[in-house]
Amino acid sequence: MAAHTQPGRPNQLFRNLNSKIASIPMMLTAVVIFLGGTIWTVVYSFTNSKLLPRLSFVGLDQYERLWDTPRWIVSIQNLATYGCFSLIFSLTIGFLLAALMDQKIRFENTFRTIFLYPFALSFIVTGLVWQWILNPEFGVQSVIRSLGWTSFTFDPLYNSDIVIYGILIAALWQGTGLVMCLMLAGLRGIDEDIWKAARVDGIPMWKTYLFIIIPMMRPVFVTTLVIIASGIVRIYDLVVAQTSGGPGIASDVPAKYVYDYMFFAQNLGQGFAASTMMLLAVAIIIVPWAYLEFGGRKRG
Amino acid sequence: MLNNVSARTQSSVSIRELSLSFGSVKVLENLNLDIHDGEFLVLLGSSGCGKSTLLNCIAGLLEPTEGQIFIKDRNVTWEEPKDRGIGMVFQSYALYPQMTVEKNLSFGLRVAKVPKDEIDRRVARASGILQIEPLLKRKPSELSGGQRQRVAIGRALVRDVDVFLFDEPLSNLDAKLRSELRVEIKRLHQALKNTMIYVTHDQIEALTLADRIAIMKSGVIQQLDDPVTIYNRPKNRFVAGFIGSPSMNFLTGELAEEGGHTVFKTNGVSFSLDGYDAYGPLKGGRKVILGVRPEHIKVDGDIAGGEVHEAIVDIEEPMGADNLLWLKHAGHVMSVRIGGARRYAVGAKVRLAFDMSMASLFDAGTEERI
Amino acid sequence: MDKSLTMPTISGQAGSRLEAGPQGKRPRKTLSSRNIIVYGALGLAALYYLVPLYVMVVTSLKGMPEIRLGNIFSPPMEITFEPWVKAWAQACTGLNCDGLSRGFWNSVRITVPSVIVSIAIASVNGYALANWRFKGSEIFFTILIVGAFIPYQVMIYPIVIALREMGLYGTLYGLILVHSIFGMPIQTLLFRNYFVSLPEELFKAARIDGAGFWQIYFRIMLPMSLPIFVVSMILQTTGIWNDFLFGVVFTRPDTYPMTVQLNNIVNSVQGVKEYNVNMAATLLTGAVPLIVYFVSGRLFVRGIAAGAVKG
Numbered sequence: 001m002a003a004h005t006q007p008g009r010p011n012q013l014f015r016n017l018n019s020k021i022a023s024i025p026m027m028l029t030a031v032v033i034f035l036g037g038t039i040w041t042v043v044y045s046f047t048n049s050k051l052l053p054r055l056s057f058v059g060l061d062q063y064e065r066l067w068d069t070p071r072w073i074v075s076i077q078n079l080a081t082y083g084c085f086s087l088i089f090s091l092t093i094g095f096l097l098a099a100l101m102d103q104k105i106r107f108e109n110t111f112r113t114i115f116l117y118p119f120a121l122s123f124i125v126t127g128l129v130w131q132w133i134l135n136p137e138f139g140v141q142s143v144i145r146s147l148g149w150t151s152f153t154f155d156p157l158y159n160s161d162i163v164i165y166g167i168l169i170a171a172l173w174q175g176t177g178l179v180m181c182l183m184l185a186g187l188r189g190i191d192e193d194i195w196k197a198a199r200v201d202g203i204p205m206w207k208t209y210l211f212i213i214i215p216m217m218r219p220v221f222v223t224t225l226v227i228i229a230s231g232i233v234r235i236y237d238l239v240v241a242q243t244s245g246g247p248g249i250a251s252d253v254p255a256k257y258v259y260d261y262m263f264f265a266q267n268l269g270q271g272f273a274a275s276t277m278m279l280l281a282v283a284i285i286i287v288p289w290a291y292l293e294f295g296g297r298k299r300g
Numbered sequence: 301m302l303n304n305v306s307a308r309t310q311s312s313v314s315i316r317e318l319s320l321s322f323g324s325v326k327v328l329e330n331l332n333l334d335i336h337d338g339e340f341l342v343l344l345g346s347s348g349c350g351k352s353t354l355l356n357c358i359a360g361l362l363e364p365t366e367g368q369i370f371i372k373d374r375n376v377t378w379e380e381p382k383d384r385g386i387g388m389v390f391q392s393y394a395l396y397p398q399m400t401v402e403k404n405l406s407f408g409l410r411v412a413k414v415p416k417d418e419i420d421r422r423v424a425r426a427s428g429i430l431q432i433e434p435l436l437k438r439k440p441s442e443l444s445g446g447q448r449q450r451v452a453i454g455r456a457l458v459r460d461v462d463v464f465l466f467d468e469p470l471s472n473l474d475a476k477l478r479s480e481l482r483v484e485i486k487r488l489h490q491a492l493k494n495t496m497i498y499v500t501h502d503q504i505e506a507l508t509l510a511d512r513i514a515i516m517k518s519g520v521i522q523q524l525d526d527p528v529t530i531y532n533r534p535k536n537r538f539v540a541g542f543i544g545s546p547s548m549n550f551l552t553g554e555l556a557e558e559g560g561h562t563v564f565k566t567n568g569v570s571f572s573l574d575g576y577d578a579y580g581p582l583k584g585g586r587k588v589i590l591g592v593r594p595e596h597i598k599v600d601g602d603i604a605g606g607e608v609h610e611a612i613v614d615i616e617e618p619m620g621a622d623n624l625l626w627l628k629h630a631g632h633v634m635s636v637r638i639g640g641a642r643r644y645a646v647g648a649k650v651r652l653a654f655d656m657s658m659a660s661l662f663d664a665g666t667e668e669r670i
Numbered sequence: 671m672d673k674s675l676t677m678p679t680i681s682g683q684a685g686s687r688l689e690a691g692p693q694g695k696r697p698r699k700t701l702s703s704r705n706i707i708v709y710g711a712l713g714l715a716a717l718y719y720l721v722p723l724y725v726m727v728v729t730s731l732k733g734m735p736e737i738r739l740g741n742i743f744s745p746p747m748e749i750t751f752e753p754w755v756k757a758w759a760q761a762c763t764g765l766n767c768d769g770l771s772r773g774f775w776n777s778v779r780i781t782v783p784s785v786i787v788s789i790a791i792a793s794v795n796g797y798a799l800a801n802w803r804f805k806g807s808e809i810f811f812t813i814l815i816v817g818a819f820i821p822y823q824v825m826i827y828p829i830v831i832a833l834r835e836m837g838l839y840g841t842l843y844g845l846i847l848v849h850s851i852f853g854m855p856i857q858t859l860l861f862r863n864y865f866v867s868l869p870e871e872l873f874k875a876a877r878i879d880g881a882g883f884w885q886i887y888f889r890i891m892l893p894m895s896l897p898i899f900v901v902s903m904i905l906q907t908t909g910i911w912n913d914f915l916f917g918v919v920f921t922r923p924d925t926y927p928m929t930v931q932l933n934n935i936v937n938s939v940q941g942v943k944e945y946n947v948n949m950a951a952t953l954l955t956g957a958v959p960l961i962v963y964f965v966s967g968r969l970f971v972r973g974i975a976a977g978a979v980k981g
Contacts, residue, residue, distance in 0.1 A: 012805070018883035019802035023810065026795040026858060029851050030810045034817030037825035044827075053831070097715060103708050113964070114716045116971065117723070120963035122912030124929040125956040128936050129722045132729065132945060138742050146740060173722065181971055230819050237914040241933050258823040263919070268827065275823040286819050361874050382880030394871035398893040407889075408879030455875070467871075 045272035053268055062273035075252045078164050083232045085168050090228055094179025102187045116177035127241025130170035157243055160250035167242055179224055186220030229285045233278055254278050312337040312495040318367035327353045328519040340489050342506040343499045345516035351499045355465055359388050372462055387456025391468040393448040395440035401451050402436040405458050426457040446477045466498040503543050515539050537667035540591045540660055548591045549634035557584035564590050567631035572607040575656040579670055587664035594637040596658040603653045613648045730950035737945050757951035763934040770951050773931030777911055779842055780927055784849035785906045792854055796861025797887050801873050818855035845920045849910050857902055864898040901973040904966045908959040928955045
């Protein structure tokens with residue numbers, strides 16, 4: 001029984017060779033572009049590169065300069081304001097719409113089509129439409145004034161103090177449909193019997209939502225949160241289209257700051273430092289989530 | 301092949317010291333198995349016991365961590381599935397949905413670039429054997445479950461293989477179709493005389509189809525024997541409890557010496573062990589478990605001899621042909637199978653006798669048969 | 671209660687209760703206060719979502735004098751298609767005054783090959799990850815997915831340098847490559863999840879039948895995967911068409927995609943603002959993804975749900 005010949009295990013490198021060859025684009029993208037590109041940018045953020053990237057290290061100079069720049073501070077403040085309100089409103093509106101859609105209504109498809117179509121449009125289109133609607137001379141403000149309320153003022157795009165809310169309105173218009181869809185999918189994933197049990201127990205509907213359904217939808221909320229949050233950090237096109245960062249620098253955001261410093265101000269070091277800060281912000285959102293989502297789970 | 305022992309033992313499939321683990325989980329552990337030429341071997345066990353994993357290893361769909369697999373005396377441990385001379389039938393049929401039955405049957409041959417007329421010949425033969433000629437132009441979605449499984453068997457048939465592998469092929473079918481196809485698979489085996497390895501969790505399938513059954517638990521073969529031996533002389537308590545429905549009665553107690561004989565004693569009641577076929581001499585004082593199948597406990601008129609006890613009817617479960625009595629005796633409740641026509645009232649007194657020649661004694665510690 | 675009398679009588683307690691029929695008030699069907707609230711709220715929300723589209727359409731059909739009169743919500747008194755013609759063929763960006771048509775065709779030339787290349791790569795990747803895992807394949811995939819969350823700004827400059835080295839910077843090929851790279855995480859995920867959801871036994875059966883990597887991909891998997899290819903195409907077409915950042919970074923003015931050109935037309939500081947032309951141009955740019963959206967309907971929803979991780 002022990003006398004069998006034992007042909008060796010074939011070379012592991014050549015097992016599944018076709019699969020490995022087919023995965024080369026993916027491996028290159030993952031390692032060279034995503035990993036390598038990120039490391040490259042982080043490394044060069046410690047240099048004093050101006051017009052061209054140069055490897056002359058200056059320590060944390062670029063970061064000190066960055067946090068001394070009023071424009072960057074404005075960008076960060078804008079991002080924080082926009083981010084907070086965007087999270088709160090898109091989750092609330094998205095969930096409310098989804099809950100309404102889940103009442104076994106008629107025309108569900110029609111409503112969903114209406115809520116979701118802005119998501120198919122680009123941020124450029126979104127920004128330009130809302131720029132027009134919020135135009136104080138012809139838009140909402142003038143229409144309401146012409147109705148007799150002559151002192152009515154609503155010109156977010158021309159008022160530095162509230163310009164970011166003007167962008168928020170447009171962003172919510174574009175993005176809440178997606179949140180609604182994700183929430184609706186989450187609601188539909190909940191066992192019908194939960195509802196039956198709650199009804200039998202005589203729990204009012206709003207209480208069922210608040211104390212039973214929402215806690216059950218925790219994973220959906222977390223995923224949605226991550227999606228919204230990583231979208232917030234990226235916000236760029238919408239600002240460019242709607243306000244070009246104006247008035248002045250009042251609606252500037254980090255992504256635009258990075259772009260301008262890299263491609264217009266020809267101050268690459270600043271751009272790299274700012275983009276590294278963006279990366280840091282995303283990491284703060286993603287790492288805990290990825291840890292919670294994938295950390296505990298083992299593949300079988 | 302000179303140093304190959306199995307070449308002389310007429311083995312069709314040999315598994316040598318096979319182990320497989322996923323990470324730290326050991327699914328198969330140091331497993332040895334020889335399957336004879338033309339044998340119908342059933343791998344039986346509950347889900348997660350490693351039976352399907354073993355089959356997938358034989359098929360070449362999973363790589364073992366250690367050990368070797370021989371098919372027709374050829375070491376195929378690292379060979380591609382297609383080069384092993386095997387055909388496989390899956391639980392979900394696994395028919396290619398976009399191909400007609402004919403294309404499904406011939407796919408493997410077309411991939412291997414077999415000449416067209418040879419393909420036609422083999423498809424015709426297989427569909428003749430399985431009586432699926434009228435279905436050849438249909439898509440799998442237009443077939444019933446039974447027809448699909450027949451096509452899946454045909455796919456293995458056209459490849460002209462030495463070994464058929466079945467992975468729970470009947471589990472997706474309803475009870476009636478299952479018993480029909482079971483007979484058909486048996487007939488197919490009798491006609492083809494190929495080696496067949498059949499994985500199932502259904503003991504009826506195992507008992508009816510198998511030449512030998514290998515009962516598996518946690519990646520280890522518990523017992524490998526013909527169905528009658530497995531049923532009547534289970535090697536350990538697990539096998540005894542796994543096979544048989546309703547399950548065997550287990551009475552924990554100990555061996556004692558009484559009047560020069562060794563008896564089984566539980567809760568102060570002694571049972572004579574006359575007629576028990578022990579592996580060795582039975583000594584008093586040993587903690588044991590006595591296993592008796594419901595049909596090996598005789599009641600009232602059925603008693604042909606042996607020691608008679610008295611019990612009380614606890615519950616009666618009439619099942620048509622049979623009637624299952626739950627009897628209370630010596631601090632145990634045991635099930636007894638009697639004829640369907642005989643009825644008892646709850647609380648009635650009955651006489652019972654154990655057929656010790658069909659009983660099993662297990663060591664309470666190792667749970668091995670003694 | 672008439673009906674219950676004709677019911678067959680069932681003896682016993684349960685039967686007599688059955689005969690009595692339902693005793694409570696019949697639930698109201700249509701105009702309950704609950705329904706008014708539900709439909710009212712949904713209707714209001716729908717209005718908010720629809721108003722911008724309506725404003726775009728009516729503005730684009732008005733003449734400038736009418737716009738100057740005031741109300742952006744009022745329907746056009748005199749419908750004119752001139753703004754559309756102007757937006758398409760005459761609108762100016764810088765020195766070029768040949769309208770959005772140039773951007774449209776640039777976008778077509780960018781989107782079509784990008785969609786094809788990225789889907790081809792991603793579907794094979796997903797298939798390899800689902801069915802032919804090898805040591806390390808999951809690690810690459812994890813990097814890829816994490817990479818989807820990295821802000822583009824972080825990776826954009828190294829890519830600019832790499833493309834410049836290859837001589838592809840500013841060309842359509844370069845942009846196609848960039849779209850294929852950044853579309854890869856989400857598309858790969860989409861295909862991987864789809865292929866994983868296909869019964870594994872099918873793949874095993876094909877291997878027993880002797881089919882290899884490419885044979886199984888082309889002869890078994892592809893024919894079964896039409897829906898996911900459509901979903902993926904919808905996602906990529908709208909995504910690439912709507913892109914602005916890559917367009918502005920990786921192309922030159924004469925190869926600008928439609929979104930970049932649109933932004934330049936509308937936000938150019940020179941000349942008199944022609945709001946009707948602007949809105950016509952905006953509608954024209956949004957038309958392609960909107961058509962894709964309305965035609966594909968449910969598949970679009972499925973796509974964004976599947977690719978929700980994209981963000």
